[in-house]
Amino acid sequence: MPTILIADDHPLFREALRHAVARILPDAQLFEADSADALYALVDAQPDADLLLLDLNMPGVQGYGALVHLRALHPQLPVVMVSGREEPAVIRRALEHGAAGFIPKSTDAATIGIALARVLEGERWSPPGLPAAGSIPAEERDVARRLAELTPQQFRVLQMLATGQLNKQIAYALNVSEATIKAHMTAILRKLGANNRTQAVLIAGKLAVDPDSVVPPGEDPDQA
Secondary structure (H helix, E strand, C coil): CCEEEEECCCHHHHHHHHHHHHHHCCCCEEEEECCHHHHHHHHHHCCCCCEEEEECCCCCCCCCHHHHHHHHHCCCCCEEEEECCCCHHHHHHHHHCCCCEEEECCCCHHHHHHHHHHHHCCCCECCCCCCCCCCCCHHHHHHHHHHHCCCHHHHHHHHHHHCCCCHHHHHHHHCCCHHHHHHHHHHHHHHHCCCCHHHHHHHHHHHCCCHHHCCCCCCCCCCC
């Protein structure tokens, strides 16, 4: 009995994915997440899951960072990205960063079923007719390698930092001390090769779908 994880903040698309899974795997166990925190908790709670369907731009999971992070922590878990973005470059980047497949949200239910069956058989799937493209830049690949070295808590801190939150706000949300967050920040800067918070967000932003749209936070006056 396969276990399928669905992570998407849109209820209607989660329903569409449930129906597509039911067509080919009527006995599958389905578990859902509608936020970044729920996603990470779900993956930890289901270590033997057979497949994760992950929205490319779910809040808190923007871009390819979460894909890279999850592949590093759970290399045995195939991840299929789902997105309303259908540009060939967007799809190619997902595959280059380790996705087992990419399903545009405009895909019909029958084709979604075919895609899921292929991935569950150990193959990769992308939309038919996807043109060939070059590899992702070496700089982006290096950023992905660095992000993969972050611990789950460090990655979560970085994600919250990217939303503009200060150390004390992150500490409150995670129910830890500011000193703990400062220690995480020190490790994050070292692993990313960044000198400050702003640079760390810009480096991680190389894995955004649209890197040029990344807005860095201001420096935290209370940061050590």
